[in-house]
Amino acid sequence: MFAERYRNRLLSQKQAGLYRLPPEVAGKEGKHLLFDGRKVLNFASNDYLGLSTSDELRRLVSENFRRYSTSSSSSRLVSGNYAVINQAERAYADFFGYEEALFFPSGYQANLGVLSTLFEKGDTIIFDKHIHASSVKGMVLSGAEFQGYNHNSMVHLRKRLEKGRVGGAAVLTESLFSMDGDFLDIRGFGDLKREYGFFSIIDEAHAFGALGDKGRGLGGGVADVAVGTFGKAFGLFGAFVLLPGALKEYLFNFSSPLIYSTTLPEAHAASALDLLEMIGRCDDGRDNLREISRLMRDGLRREGFHVSGDAHIIALTIGEENKAAAVSKGLLGEDIFVLPARYPTVPMGKAILRISMTALHTEEDVSYFIDGVKKIYGE
Ligand SMILES: Cc1ncc(COP(=O)(O)O)c(C=O)c1O
Known part of the structure; x- marks a missing residue:
């Protein structure tokens, strides 16, 4: 059958x-x-x-894999919470101007892990209709109520915010959209955020590394949470989430995709540290x-x-x-x-x-x- x-x-x-x-x-x-x-x-x-085939990055990554073990062999909460991972996450939070950072095995898993955990039944998520499939899946898994607004339309987003007068709404969007290739209307989005005080999550998968001052992306100052991936401009694999204080602790305690999955190895974190320096001079x-x-x-x-x-x-x-x-x-x-x-x-x-x-x-x-x-x- x-x-x-x-x-x-x-x-x-x-x-x-x-x-x-x-x-x-x-x-x-x-x-x-x-x-x-x-x-x-x-x-x-x-x-x-073009970093993924650069001699410099390939050399650094291979040296890191020679120096460290090939696997973390457990999730972060079991025996995978290595010092170099914490050091790299600290460096990413500082570089991008957020309080905390947390690495995930992929951007897909990051969106799933963050959205399904931070929201729950009774919450409202308002989302740009063109967000990535991983954000949609994360939102659905969360159990929250969700409402789409027309792609990049701040007029429609305002209507959604106005209609519910939802004090505690979260808004999901991307800074550079993965299929349309257009920028989020950052100014309009920031104005609405100031007016309605929503919680914003911006996926910067296609912007981090490639756009903004030293590759810092476009959403700084308007994103409460930002999602980045190492698999695009960074030329590696894995992902990072940038967070306000206390949310890292929250995710460690409640995010199933984080708790029950083997964390990336130390060599990855060491390579992420090398990359941060490289990205700055690109x-x-x-x-x-x-x-x-x-x-x-x-x-x-x-x-x-x-x-x-x-x-x-x-x-x-x-x-x-x-x-x-x-x-x-x-x-x-x-x-x-x-x-x-x-x-x-x-x-x-x-x-x-x-x-x-x-x-x-x-x-x-x-x-x-x-x-x-x-x-x-x-x-
Ligand atoms: C906007 C966006 N978010 C997240 C992802 C997932 O990232 P990753 O490829 O690291 O799983 C992608 C792409 O693949 C993407 O385009």
């Missing part, structure tokens, strides 16, 4: 143009991926500063990233494409799911790797090509990409 259900579901995914199969990648070299014996230009990576990378992303957006617009995005995530509107998949496939034939984002990642009928820029891309790469899209889109 189960097998038949799974078969039928997969079949309807295929018919709707929504079928997913992760392509096997033979390797990664800077901005290139190795595929089927070919080297293709990668526009689908969140390695925004101003050139952040400048390149901003400039090359602008060139890509402007170039695509000049060719008549509809694109959105304020920074290094650029959404090229395609619309129909099968067409988006076909364009992505055609581009792979031109040695360009870029993936379609389709339902349920984005709304049905609003498929996009999600173009991820990195500081390693050059003007020639941008021209090559635009020529490729022009050719394939028209076919």
Whole structure:
């Protein structure tokens, strides 16, 4: 009975143009991926500063893994609360200007662990309708009542706040949206926060490291809690949550995904410390990233494409799911790797090509990409 259900579901995914199969990648070299014996230009990576293949980071991380054990071998609450992890968390809290920081094995787990624990039945969470799937899951698990507001609409957010006059509401959003690529209206959000006094949680997964002063992101001063991941601009893996005082203690006591999961090893925390120093001196990378992303957006617009995005995530509107998949496939034939984002990642009928820029891309790469899209889109 189960097998038949799974078969039928997969079949309807295929018919709707929504079928997913992760392509096997033979390797990664800077901005290139190795595929089927070919080297293709990668526009689908969140390695925004190109750190994940940098010699310096690879050397530091391998030295850390030589120095420390390969696993923490338990959760933080059992025997995994190593000094170097606490030292790294202290450094992250100080660097980003929060009272506390807490590491998680991934950003997904961080959102799940934080939201499902900080909120409960009887609470109200108001959320931007385009927040990441992990935040949605965390919110659902919490048991709180939740209400969406239209993407980045401060007018709609105000209506939600006004309607409930909810004193104790929490608002969830992102600072750089993962699919649309646009910035949160920070000023409008901050004004509403001052007016209504809500508790704010801002996911800065795509901004930390890549945007703001020394990579400090965009939400400083308006976020009560901020979520960052090491898996994107930091070129590593794992995640960190920045918190007001006392919440770390609270999560240690009540967050099931934290209590019942093996913590990241000491070598990870030591690498996170090295990274903090590296991120601070990546101003050139952040400048390149901003400039090359602008060139890509402007170039695509000049060719008549509809694109959105304020920074290094650029959404090229395609619309129909099968067409988006076909364009992505055609581009792979031109040695360009870029993936379609389709339902349920984005709304049905609003498929996009999600173009991820990195500081390693050059003007020639941008021209090559635009020529490729022009050719394939028209076919
Ligand atoms: C906005 C956002 N939050 C959280 C995550 C999850 O982070 P991680 O990949 O570290 O699990 C992602 C991406 O994957 C994301 O785009």
